[in-house]
Amino acid sequence: MLEAEHVGFGASGRNGGWCSALFPASLETLAGLSTRDDALAQHAQMRATIAEVARVCAAEGIDAQLARGGTITLARSRAQWARAEAEVAHARSWGRGEDDVRLLGRAEADAVLTATGTLGATYTPDCAALHPVRLVHGLARAVEARGVVIHEHTRVTAIDPGVAGCAHATVRADHVVVATEGYTPALPGRRRSVVPVYSLIIATEPLPESAWESIGLRRRETFTDHRHLIIYGQRTADDRLVFGGRGAPYHFGSRVRPEFDRDERVFASLHATLLDLFPHLRGTRVTHAWGGPLAIPRDWMASVDLDRRTGLARAGGYVGDGVSTTNLAGRTLADLILGRSSDLTRLPWVGHRSRRWEPEPFRWLGINAGLRAMALADREEAITGRPSRIARLAAPLLG
Numbered sequence: 001m002l003e004a005e006h007v008g009f010g011a012s013g014r015n016g017g018w019c020s021a022l023f024p025a026s027l028e029t030l031a032g033l034s035t036r037d038d039a040l041a042q043h044a045q046m047r048a049t050i051a052e053v054a055r056v057c058a059a060e061g062i063d064a065q066l067a068r069g070g071t072i073t074l075a076r077s078r079a080q081w082a083r084a085e086a087e088v089a090h091a092r093s094w095g096r097g098e099d100d101v102r103l104l105g106r107a108e109a110d111a112v113l114t115a116t117g118t119l120g121a122t123y124t125p126d127c128a129a130l131h132p133v134r135l136v137h138g139l140a141r142a143v144e145a146r147g148v149v150i151h152e153h154t155r156v157t158a159i160d161p162g163v164a165g166c167a168h169a170t171v172r173a174d175h176v177v178v179a180t181e182g183y184t185p186a187l188p189g190r191r192r193s194v195v196p197v198y199s200l201i202i203a204t205e206p207l208p209e210s211a212w213e214s215i216g217l218r219r220r221e222t223f224t225d226h227r228h229l230i231i232y233g234q235r236t237a238d239d240r241l242v243f244g245g246r247g248a249p250y251h252f253g254s255r256v257r258p259e260f261d262r263d264e265r266v267f268a269s270l271h272a273t274l275l276d277l278f279p280h281l282r283g284t285r286v287t288h289a290w291g292g293p294l295a296i297p298r299d300w301m302a303s304v305d306l307d308r309r310t311g312l313a314r315a316g317g318y319v320g321d322g323v324s325t326t327n328l329a330g331r332t333l334a335d336l337i338l339g340r341s342s343d344l345t346r347l348p349w350v351g352h353r354s355r356r357w358e359p360e361p362f363r364w365l366g367i368n369a370g371l372r373a374m375a376l377a378d379r380e381e382a383i384t385g386r387p388s389r390i391a392r393l394a395a396p397l398l399g
């Protein structure tokens, strides 16, 4: 395993710790690539992957501080409530029952998570909150114990069939798997395969029990709301609130730089959103803030692929849903490379190729216009309560 920096340097070591059944492409998109049953099979495998990650942690003695509390998605305006109802109606139309996703009325939602302006929520049991660095370090130990050698500070600069070229060495292998996610555009020939979009996070100091009595999250449910520009939070095992979101700009030419991990304007906006949800946290210290790039394919369709002819394989394009999906990708690639035909190798994301992103400056214009539009749509909905048309108009720019 060749790693340019160190284990956990990438998104896997800095994410929001949602191990969920979320998949970036819709069931309709998956069915369009294959069949309705195959789309549902992909969803079922995503759900099962949460249990698989928990099983691996238990079996390998990885203390990832995993808690399977599910996810609560609040509706905090009439427009958000309309989306919550539509999401559940859509799930039912696919035969997904109450055990998968359900509506919560206001009192039920408050009993899980008490935030301002809640009208109701959707709830799914399919998520575990975890500590990402503990997971990734534990996995590294587990594979090293099986004989895998991890070469840190070893940047791959060229990839060809059977060969990964580094500055001071050439590594030969029957199969070469590219799993560089948000960093992929820096590799030769892959500049437009995905775009790196930044997600940023803040973490509070550990909160006292009195604060948790009013907030809730007793089972460490992960939380968000039905706004357009994604936010995500979790109660950590040491009682902090970790709270992240999109909103940082896309950087021209798909650049990824250490300085982009921090954006004081976005950190301030995340803090303001946190206080909007929980005003009684005013005065609570934010002790940590960080960020990193995730990868978005042009059609928002994560995929895994093995070219049997060349031995070149790849996995990625998870958008912000890679904690569980990387596990499914790993198991799927193992089956593909070992030539095993399995339920996993028949899933619709296998072998899918997303089209390339537009060249600059169209990429920069489109993605940043889309991000702006989502933020504007949320502001408009907060004022009018009605579903924003801006979001619908901007959807083709992003999705």
Ligand SMILES: Cc1cc2nc3c(=O)[nH]c(=O)nc-3n(C[C@H](O)[C@H](O)[C@H](O)COP(=O)(O)OP(=O)(O)OC[C@H]3O[C@@H](n4cnc5c(N)ncnc54)[C@H](O)[C@@H]3O)c2cc1C
Pocket: 002, 003, 004, 005, 006, 007, 008, 009, 010, 011, 012, 013, 014, 015, 016, 017, 018, 019, 020, 154, 155, 156, 157, 179, 180, 181, 182, 183, 184, 187, 198, 199, 200, 201, 232, 244, 290, 291, 292, 293, 294, 315, 316, 318, 319, 320, 321, 322, 323, 324, 325, 326
């Ligand atoms: C701030 C943030 C919050 C997120 N929150 C969540 C969440 O709560 N839930 C969720 O499911 N997903 C979340 N995601 C997405 C998720 O973390 C990623 O989808 C997932 O971790 C991707 O894993 P990966 O192993 O494919 O890529 P990464 O973890 O990004 O690893 C790629 C590795 O490749 C290395 N590399 C890059 N180029 C080279 C090269 N040329 N040679 C050698 N090595 C190279 C990098 O150093 C890096 O370590 C979040 C992402 C971010 C950035």
